[in-house]
Structure formats: structure tokens, C-alpha cells
Amino acid sequence: MASDDLFSDLELETFTRNESKQEKPQLSTTLRKLYAFCRRQAFSSYVASKRNVSGGDSISQPVWYCCDQTLMEPSSVHKHVARTHETEVRQLTEVTFQRLLSQLEDKACEGPLPGDHDKEAVDISSWLPDTAHLTVEDLQKGLGKVLLYYRYFRVDDPYTICAWQKALCEKLHLTGKVRVSTEGINGTVGGTVTATDIYIKTMRSHALFNAMEEEDFKSSDGGADCFSDLRVGVYEEIVPMGVNPDIISYQLAGTHLNPEEFHQEVQSLLSEGGSSRHTVLLDCRNFYESKIGxxxxCLAPxxxxxxxxxxxxxxxxxxFRDKKVLMYCTGGIRCERASAYLLSKEVCKEVYQLKGGIHKYLERFPDGFYRGKLFVFDGRYAISxxxxxxxxCRYCSAPWDQYQLCTTRFCCQLVLSCPACRGVGRTACCSPCQTKARRQGEESCAIGPAKLKEECECTDRRPRIPQDAP
Known part of the structure; x- marks a missing residue:
């Protein structure tokens, strides 16, 4: 089913700006991704409805008419629609979303889709390492490591790979998270040096992963205690960008620069005072990551x-228009899809990405142009x-970069609170949480399995999609 079919018979002009604002529905993870897809399609369709090729050359000079304005650039109409017509786009999104759900339900009633038949089970025991010469203590005690890795490639049977990864990690007493998809694998696991070395060797001996080099596995000091458990699963994307991998593929990614090449590019940029009109140094991570390092x-969204x-x-x-973009993230995986998405907009002059991410850059340039801590998604929160x-510190503004969880019950936000402030009970992420923590007399975060994160002042006041002035 082509996505354009969803919009072919919708009357866009029936969506008026005066209708009441509707809240985005509360959805499961799968449906949220579907809703995000519909939202992007709705936005594109709304923009297309304002295009009028009669006002210019139909190939090279399209124009858009909206709200008594003539908009000559794609970026201008995109900004205008995002700022002025959010209600209409949301309503179109919800209509499309419901229609798509109905179509999917109809298809589900017709019977199993092609390829959904039961496959013959694969014997994964031959893919597991022989550890008979090792004791449990060899695998569980001693110096530890945390590995971070990914590989994009075609996986025809992700469920078998998932079962193998789960069995392999359990055999080696590793903890962490592994995401498997038809587009590849993404993992971060912790255990002893012995166990992680066997894990790398076993991965590289498998036919699907033998193209990986040892340097593709980024390592840091840690161990199994950096994670609370082991989670291995099959997902649509190995890094959740919310865009179908068949639409924006990693194969369309930007040009990779090794740490030395990236270092030279950043050096050239800084020699111009960091205010080059021709280059953007883009951090693809989340705000709490870029905040501490x-x-x-850089431009940190x-x-x-x-x-x-x-x-x-x-x-x-x-x-990003007519700019050279230098892009980076923790280990490189987010840049693969982020650079492909940015390139799909056809506004940049060039897009480059740091191969191996900050992890590999810091191995080569520990005192280079990256300053501060590197945020990691495990119990350590950061490495340096x-x-x-x-x-x-969010309370006294003293220099501080050690994250801890907000101490209000069921709130999982991270907070920077220095020892002095923590000593007097300032341990929450925002004023409402601090008031609740005092009232409840809690001293630690207790997360109930069926509870949702609280809506905190510190997140509620932050725009979902900030707009940065060019």
C-alpha cells in the first residue's frame, strides 16, 4: 500500500484552524511509530496542497500560497505550516491514522501475509561458543567491560538472530540491551573481560557478522553490573528514529570521516572562530547528553x-541550507540514519559523519575538541x-556533571544535583517533584512496573521540537 494512497481522497481545505486542539492519543510503542509516520505524511501532504506551479516554472520554481502569503522556498513554507497550521496537520494525521488502522485490520482479517508461515526452526546451538574449559567464576568475576556496537545489513530472519543473541549473552553471563531488526543489529552489553572477548570472537565467527572488525566493538571500563538485566528483542529499527527504514535507509547515509579526518575538519572550523557561514557541526544526540559533553x-538540538x-x-x-554539515553521535549509529534523513531534504551542500562516534574519537584524541563527559545508556550515565x-548543578549552578535519578516516586528524569545540594535534600528534577519528594519523605527512586513517568515541570516547559534561529 503506497503511503500517498492514504491522502488521495482527503479534502485538505476542510480542516480549519478554528477547530479545537486535540491531544495526541496515548498509544503503544508500535502505534506511536505508526502515528509518527502518519504525521510526517500529513505534513508533507498539507505542504503539497499549498503548492501552485502556475505561479512559476513547474520544474525549478514552485511557489506556495497560504494565509495570503506567497512563499518561494520549501523551507519557508515548511516553517509557516509548522508554526501556523499545527491543528490542521494534527487533524489530518488523526484521520489518516484511523484510516490506516482500518486498512491494516481489513488485511489482517484476510489471512496471514506472505512470508508469515512458520519457518523451520534453526539449530542455534552450533553458533554458541564452547565454554567447558571455563568455570562460572571465570565468566562472572574479574575485570569487566561494556561493549557498544552495531552493524547495518540485511537480516532475513531476525527472530533466529534474536534467539541466538539471548542464548549467547546468557551463556556468557552478559547483561545489557540488544536490538535486532531486518536492517541489522545494535547492542550494548556488559560482563567480564573474558566473557566480552568471547562474545566478540563468537560474533565475528558468525557468517552474518564476519565482516565486522574488532574496532567495530567500542569498549569502556564497566561490567555486568552496569545494567539491571538482559533485554534482547526484535524491532522495526535498530535505533528508534521513528522513520520506516525502507523510506530512509542507512544506505543513503553521508560520507564517513575517521577520527583524524573529523578532527582536522573541526580544527578548520574553530580556526574561523566557530562561526563559519559554510559549516555546521551538528550533535545528533539528546539534550541531556550534549549538556554534559x-x-x-557545535549545534546541539x-x-x-x-x-x-x-x-x-x-x-x-x-x-543547513547550502552548508557543509559535520555530524556526530555517541557510537556512530544515529548518524547513519540522521545523515540519510538530512540528505533526503536536499538542502545541504555536503554531509559528513564521525565514524565510530565520540567513542572512537576519544580513543584517538582524549584531549581533543570534545570536552566534558560522554553520556552512556547504562548505570554509569557517563564516562570521561x-x-x-x-x-x-541545577540548584546552585556549581560545576557538576554527575547525573542521578530524580528522587520523586515514579519519576525517571535525570537531575544534576551537586553533593552540597543533595545534602540538604535538593534531589529532584524540578520544583513540583521537589515538593512531592518532601511531602512523601522519599529518599530513592522507586519505579513501579505499571507506572508511567510523571509530567514534570522541567520537561513540560521544553518545546517538543525547538526552533533554532538561523
Missing amino acids: QFSQ NIRKFSYFPDYVDQNLDL SNADIISE
Whole structure:
């Protein structure tokens, strides 16, 4: 089913700006992704409805008419629609979403889709390493590591790979998270040096992963205790950007630069005072990551989730127009899809990405242009290669970059609170949470399995998609 079919018979002009604002429905993870897809399609369709090729050359000079304005640039109409017609786009999104759900339900009633038949089970035991010569203590005690890796490639049977990964990690007493998809694998696991070395060797001996090099596995000091458990699953994307991988593929990614090449590019940018009109140094991570560590003079979007990145690009196209973009993230994986998405907008002059991410850059340049801590998604929260502290305590503004969880019950926001402030009970992420923590007399975060995160003042006041002035 082509996505354009969903919009072929919708009357866009029936959506009026005077109708009451509707809240986005509360959905499961799968349906949220579907809703995000419909939202992007609705936005594109609404913009297309304002296009009038009769006002200019039909090939090279389209114009858009909206709200008694003539808009000559795609970025201008995108910004106008995002700022002025959010209600109409939301309503179109919801109509499309319901229609798509109905179509999917109809197809589900017709019977199983092609390829949904039961496949013959694959014997994964031959893919597991022989550990008979090792004791449980060899695998569980001693110095530890945390591995971070990914590989994009075609996976025809992700469920078998998922079962193998789960069995492999359990056999080696590893904890962490592994995401498997038809587009590849993304993992971060912790265990002893012995166990993680066997894990790398086993991965590289598998036919699907033998193209991986040892350097593709980024390592740092840690261990199994950096994660609370082991989670291995099959997902649509190995990094959740919220865009179908068949629409924006990693194969369309930007040009990779090794740490030395990236370092030279940043050096050239900084020699111009960091204010080059021709180059943008773009941090593809979330705001709480860039807050405690970043490259000097970078553009760090104030977004809470990577799935907000596409909308951020859509609403800030002028920031990248005719520019060379130098892009980076933690280990490189987010840049693969982020660079492909940015390139799909056809506004940039060039798009480059740091191969291996900040992890590999810091191995080569521990005292280079990246300052502060590197945020990691495990119990450590951050690792460091230099002594710089670029963030501060939210209460007293003293230099501080050690995250801890908000101490209000069921709130999982991260907070920067220095020892002095924590000593007097300032341990919450925002004023409402601090009041609740005092009232409840809690001293630690207790997360109930069926509870949702609270809506906190510190997140509620943050725009979902900030707009940066060009």
C-alpha cells in the first residue's frame, strides 16, 4: 500500500484552524511509530496542497500560497505550516491514522501475509561458543567491560538472530540491551573481560557478522553490573528514529570521516572562530547528553528523543541550507540514519559523519575538541577522558556533571544535583517533584512496573521540537 494512497481522497481545505486542539492519543510503542509516520505524511501532504506551479516554472520554481502569503522556498513554507497550521496537520494525521488502522485490520482479517508461515526452526546451538574449559567464576568475576556496537545489513530472519543473541549473552553471563531488526543489529552489553572477548570472537565467527572488525566493538571500563538485566528483542529499527527504514535507509547515509579526518575538519572550523557561514557541526544526540559533553562550537538540538530529530530538521531547514554539515553521535549509529534523513531534504551542500562516534574519537584524541563527559545508556550515565566539566548543578549552578535519578516516586528524569545540594535534600528534577519528594519523605527512586513517568515541570516547559534561529 503506497503511503500517498492514504491522502488521495482527503479534502485538505476542510480542516480549519478554528477547530479545537486535540491531544495526541496515548498509544503503544508500535502505534506511536505508526502515528509518527502518519504525521510526517500529513505534513508533507498539507505542504503539497499549498503548492501552485502556475505561479512559476513547474520544474525549478514552485511557489506556495497560504494565509495570503506567497512563499518561494520549501523551507519557508515548511516553517509557516509548522508554526501556523499545527491543528490542521494534527487533524489530518488523526484521520489518516484511523484510516490506516482500518486498512491494516481489513488485511489482517484476510489471512496471514506472505512470508508469515512458520519457518523451520534453526539449530542455534552450533553458533554458541564452547565454554567447558571455563568455570562460572571465570565468566562472572574479574575485570569487566561494556561493549557498544552495531552493524547495518540485511537480516532475513531476525527472530533466529534474536534467539541466538539471548542464548549467547546468557551463556556468557552478559547483561545489557540488544536490538535486532531486518536492517541489522545494535547492542550494548556488559560482563567480564573474558566473557566480552568471547562474545566478540563468537560474533565475528558468525557468517552474518564476519565482516565486522574488532574496532567495530567500542569498549569502556564497566561490567555486568552496569545494567539491571538482559533485554534482547526484535524491532522495526535498530535505533528508534521513528522513520520506516525502507523510506530512509542507512544506505543513503553521508560520507564517513575517521577520527583524524573529523578532527582536522573541526580544527578548520574553530580556526574561523566557530562561526563559519559554510559549516555546521551538528550533535545528533539528546539534550541531556550534549549538556554534559560536546564538541566546541557545535549545534546541539534541544530535543528529548532521537525520534524528534526528523521533525527538528523539518522545522529548521534554513540552518543547513547550502552548508557543509559535520555530524556526530555517541557510537556512530544515529548518524547513519540522521545523515540519510538530512540528505533526503536536499538542502545541504555536503554531509559528513564521525565514524565510530565520540567513542572512537576519544580513543584517538582524549584531549581533543570534545570536552566534558560522554553520556552512556547504562548505570554509569557517563564516562570521561578529560577533566572538563561543562555543565552545572541545577540548584546552585556549581560545576557538576554527575547525573542521578530524580528522587520523586515514579519519576525517571535525570537531575544534576551537586553533593552540597543533595545534602540538604535538593534531589529532584524540578520544583513540583521537589515538593512531592518532601511531602512523601522519599529518599530513592522507586519505579513501579505499571507506572508511567510523571509530567514534570522541567520537561513540560521544553518545546517538543525547538526552533533554532538561523
